[in-house]
Amino acid sequence: MSRSGRLFLLMDAMRGYRRPVTAARLAEQLGVSERTIYRDIQTLSSLGAPLAGEAGVGYMLKAGSFLPPLMFNADELEALVLGARWVRRQGDDGLAAAATSALAKIATATPRDLRDDMAETSLWVPLGSKRGEAGDVHVRPVREAIRYQHRLRLDYRDEKGAASERMVWPFALAFFEGSRLLAAWCELRMAFRHFRIDRIAAAETTGQRYPARRHDLLRTWRQEHAIPEDS
Numbered sequence: 064m065s066r067s068g069r070l071f072l073l074m075d076a077m078r079g080y081r082r083p084v085t086a087a088r089l090a091e092q093l094g095v096s097e098r099t100i101y102r103d104i105q106t107l108s109s110l111g112a113p114l115a116g117e118a119g120v121g122y123m124l125k126a127g128s129f130l131p132p133l134m135f136n137a138d139e140l141e142a143l144v145l146g147a148r149w150v151r152r153q154g155d156d157g158l159a160a161a162a163t164s165a166l167a168k169i170a171t172a173t174p175r176d177l178r179d180d181m182a183e184t185s186l187w188v189p190l191g192s193k194r195g196e197a198g199d200v201h202v203r204p205v206r207e208a209i210r211y212q213h214r215l216r217l218d219y220r221d222e223k224g225a226a227s228e229r230m231v232w233p234f235a236l237a238f239f240e241g242s243r244l245l246a247a248w249c250e251l252r253m254a255f256r257h258f259r260i261d262r263i264a265a266a267e268t269t270g271q272r273y274p275a276r277r278h279d280l281l282r283t284w285r286q287e288h289a290i291p292e293d294s
Contacts, residue, residue: 083121155202218265232273
């Protein structure tokens, strides 16, 4: 591989990290030595690349800075298309439309138009996996309450059919095959609780921010349930 090609791969690898990443991890990912990573980072910095960090701590790309054109290999392209097709089957109408729009933007933002390649990708989500209708109407308000960190009022029925009204602080929504699960802090129980979307009879946002940070709730919830953090 040419040195210029390796520099582009290094920049591309660093796109995937939202926190500083060590030279050792980058070296392992790219199959080169740590010394090569340090040398390449110095080269990129001298060329004006938007890098921040230091040896022993880690490096990252500064937000909002210009990056080289997007390039995707065959595996990355198939992963994008398969992921978008899954979202179209399992997400609500808003997410389904967003997945289609995102793929279109990615296809035309690359040096080579990838629309034909994407259309011909032979990885599909089975037609039988179409998202269920029950609870679909509540997915969007739940997603928006999570996004804006708003308290959410729920009319809920448990697995035995017992009804209750809950005021919750929503912070995560899991999409399983054919079902969705809301993770939230429940004011009634004063603890973390999980709510199946298809058991929600009504969901109404209060428009009020809950008195905690979503990031802190998510971190504590992960620790309680031994769930590893996403990279």
